[in-house]
Amino acid sequence: AKIGMYIALRLLRDGAHTTITTRFPNDAIRRFKAMEDSDEWIHRLKIVGIDLRDPAQVVALADSVAAEGPLDILINNAAQTVRRSPGAYSELVSAESAPLPAGELPAAEVIGTFNSGSVDRVAALPSARKEGLSAQEVTDLALVTGSASPARIAAGTAIDAGGLVPDLHDTNSWIQTVDEVEPIELLEVQLCNSTAPFILISRLRPAMAATAAKHAYVVNVSAMEGVFSRGYKGAGHPHTNMAKAALNMLTRTSAQEMFEKDGILMTAVDTGWITDERPHPDKMRLAEEGFHAPL
Template sequence: MTTPSPELPEHATSTTQGIDQHELEVALRVLASLHELDDEHPDFVAVRRATARMFKSVKKNRRDEKRDAIANADRSVIANTATGAPDRIDDETRGVQLAAITTAPTAGTLIKSRPCYICKQHYTQVDAFYHQLCPSCAATSHAKRDARTDLTGKRALLTGGRAKIGMYIALRLLRDGAHTTITTRFPRDAVRRFSSLPDSGDWLHRLKIVGIDLRDPAQVIGLAETVAAAGPLDILINNAAQTVKRSPGSYAPLAEAELEPLPDGPGPGPEMITFGHTNDAHPQALAASVAAHPLLQRAAVVAPAAAALGLAPLGHGSGVSDADANAELVGSELLGAALAGAGLAPGELSADELSGLALAAGSSSLSRLADGTAIDAGGLVPDTHHENSWTQAVQDVDPLEMLEVQLCNTTAPFLLVSRLRPSLAAGASAAASGRAYIVNVSAMEGVFARGYKGPGHPHTNMAKAALNMLTRTSGKEMLTDGILMTSVDTGWITDERPHPTKVRLAQEGFHAPLDLVDGAARVYDPVVRGEAGEDLSGVFLKDYAPSPW
């Protein structure tokens, strides 16, 4: 059977590299004669299958091209926002706010809609600042992030006020007129940070910095007694928390900087006191347990590795595997390499230089992470281990870390609330508003109402759940003394996943939907609303609204 060859389409004569001309003519001739065969003929079936695969492949390629084009267009819109900018560092702390790239109210319109981080409704119009909020939620967040109130003459105690969210909360309290006491394990670094801010002359005389290890109940009780002795208290914010324990090497430059004396400034600096040991690897309260049970020491190394680093070995029978020891050794070597590469070797990096790097934009950028010169917002060398407790299941969490989390995240807030209730009641009685405030900084990890709960970090989930129960149990009853106690979720601000995972996601364009100012605004909101006459007590607040426990 022969059939005249059909005319070739015009594009077949293109100079573009393609199928051999002779083979193309044969293929077209076969297709033209195919209708003469029965549908069940083997040749017809073979050609049908081959062409079906071809058309599926073509359709898939076109779908992929369309999807990629949409993704690229939407990505360019997101890149024009403040929170979605490619060079944004999620937990950078400079005492200043992020700024939108464009002066327009919106960054653009998405081709493919996406759900809002807060209300979950789909949106396409992208706010110039928030890349994951719908226009309505973005407007609310803009109004709340700048909310202020007059706290002139009031006293506030804020735990964990040195860096990140805590620093922004402290700045709100100070700039609104409150006499503010903050706690930290690194008090000298806190002095350097706050003193370096341009407007510090307006409020530095109202700042008191307390060096304390909140993992030590004795120190916490001492703090409560000192605060109570100073008179009525208006605001207690339990912000300090241990979420993921970093390897000891991450703290080395910061701990060494605490040994340097503070320089004399041109004006009066903040008052600073300490309660015993503040930046030991383990709290004094657990020292005996650590000494008796070396397995509790996460920083343990075997004797040869310890000798190589000049560290004291644990001794025989410690139960520490060579693999774990070598992992810690590698981490320590990476620390040394990172500091040396930046010219920041311990003993050479001054305390002022360390604080300056922690406050400087871009000090933990992807490029600095890649070349080993990064210092994060807390003044720490990034922990490069491939695993941390955020991804660990219950059988993998270090016993000492579990104990430290409960002491810092649950025991310390309980002791402060119970010991300072009379002072807070006195503050409410003396206030024109008749109110005092306790804000327990919590998280969605401690909520039972969530439909899904992953297996990771059970110890921090336990701690936040316990803190929520303190608010729920005592919140309404404390209202009888004019004390408004709430639990607050700060929102998704930082990524606690292991370092390699964080770097990979950042390279792929991931950014948290909120920033540190948003987190601080959520914590500060119950105070602002209370001073405006709105009582919030015994509730869990998420995105500024009461939410299920």
Template sequence: GIRKARQAPVFKAPLQISAPGLDEAAQGAAPELQSPRNCYVCKAEFTRLHFFYDAMCPSCAEINYRKRFQTASLAGRVALITGARMKIGYQAALMMLRAGARVIVTTRFPVDAALRYGAEDDYGDWKERLHIHGLDLRHTPSVELFASYVEHAHDRLDILINNAAQTVRRPPGFYAHLMDAENRPFDQLPASAQLLLARHAQFTQRLGGLGARQLPGAADMPVTWQAQGPGIGLRASAQLSQIPYPYDAPLVDAEVFPEGQLDMDLQQVDLRTTNSWRLCLGDIQTPEMLEVHLVNAVAPFVLCNRLIALMRRDNTGQKHIVNVTAMEGKFHRFKQAPRHPHTNMAKAALNMLTHTAAQDLAKDGIYMNAVDTGWVTDEDPAVLAQRKQDIHDFQPPLDIVDGAARVCDPFFDGILTGRHWCGKFLKDYQPIDW
């Protein structure tokens, strides 16, 4: 089940159990709990465990398991998704590629993303339809430039997914292990990576003569936000991650970011004892508050604002904008915890963008919705998260495939049923209060 999949050193999406196997699993000796649990989705009590999910009642678990593998033909369609190097964004991009779409992916670390996609078993099936671009969403002028590029490089856009989000700011040491590959000259990358990055390389060459990674002595040249030339967030998206902030606590990287230790998502292990997810008003640094808004709210606004014209060119009645949000951005809550108000503010702003613009866009066959991915990741510091697991046997009820399935559901379900959600806050595949 879902817990067994988490035990793997590197996450690999569990394959779907075939119909005969599903019947055996459903009708077999399903474990009965000695004391009832409350379903993560519907909150009802249950005692019979599903073969895959251990935090859902049998009926909700069946729906969620079916949705994990839902698909519909996206042949001939173009999709843009931000933040798709790993986790939910990566899985969502794979779902769209395997459904036949041409997919434009953005990430701060394009080489690492290309290496990940190039290692997929079915890479050869969709390699010509995937284009990876380096983009730091904190640099709004670069987001504007990228939107202009997409508008001129593609004759249509059917799906826009604003997935990238900054929840916890990581200091430069967290990303240091990625820089060797990101600084490598383009012609020294594997052929599979060169193919996926070819359009980005051409674009950055036009912007600055040569991409940042190709400049002579690039490794010795400091990258700054005030760099000359346009599009520093495109030309040096990875290098910008290495700029420290004055308030960054003096850390011994070897202790908090141990070399060679990666988690199951191939992300650097972070052993810091606290992070901004635990902070309340009065403890949060202003630059981090600004970063969160630039990534979580300003960049989605810019992309929507600039790319709506491209989406309107061909009214198919099946175009979608998915703004990935979180429950922390809701106003209609009986209780709101005091922590991380800066991320809550940013998600609330993104929700208001959706709530405001959706009905007008629907007149052109463009359906905009906010989607909560569900509880997939424990954002607490690793030490605290491990303690909760050891003492309380706590693990998030969903995995990254569940999160990606929720992100893709508005258009997959809309295409399959002919009914498209519009202007909704979707949680667990259903609309809830804002």
């Protein structure tokens, strides 16, 4: 599991009614249901299947949330960082059509033309794994540490914290320069990381202004890559740097005005280094030397 799920769990365990978004709603249902204390809060959870690359779906989501009444907290979590290679989503796509667990399940909704995670056909091609995992096995592996260890990768049984089959290619956009990043990935990253948050903040502002609490809150999950004052800036992944810088500037531009007019507190936060996005050979070499991402 990654920070999005842990944020949602914290809110749920603190008593909040919580709506989350995902491209794989059935996988999310299984993950939350797998928590030992899920019976205590699952009735307060709603899972929305959506593709943040489609602004029309984001608008529909915002309007749906606004129609439910005042909103206390909006968290724009980190979204797409690098575009995964073909086959990475194969297990998740297969698991979306599998039966759901028994017992009480969270409310669920699908936005627009969303279908099986709205993953591109090329991104969901069958992987080179010897045999597929069951839906529950994908969930179980994604929730434990070591599920994408070098040994499991070598055995062809690895699933990472996002439920993806690890990408074993020797390059990806994390090390690509401005002339190497594909236009489609440039657009996807901007749509997920800056356009979608802008739309949600814009259209949900009236709902947040209407909260009965003293303040409403917007938390934009940014990253060090979007900070201009950082001393060192490498040439890799300029498109993700752009997206995070845009999110920071949105916060810088609108936070004071939103607070003064509507009492909405908006901030941008850097959660720290959680996922090592470097290509597989680089990660394996560094792992052999004892390195792992701090969080």
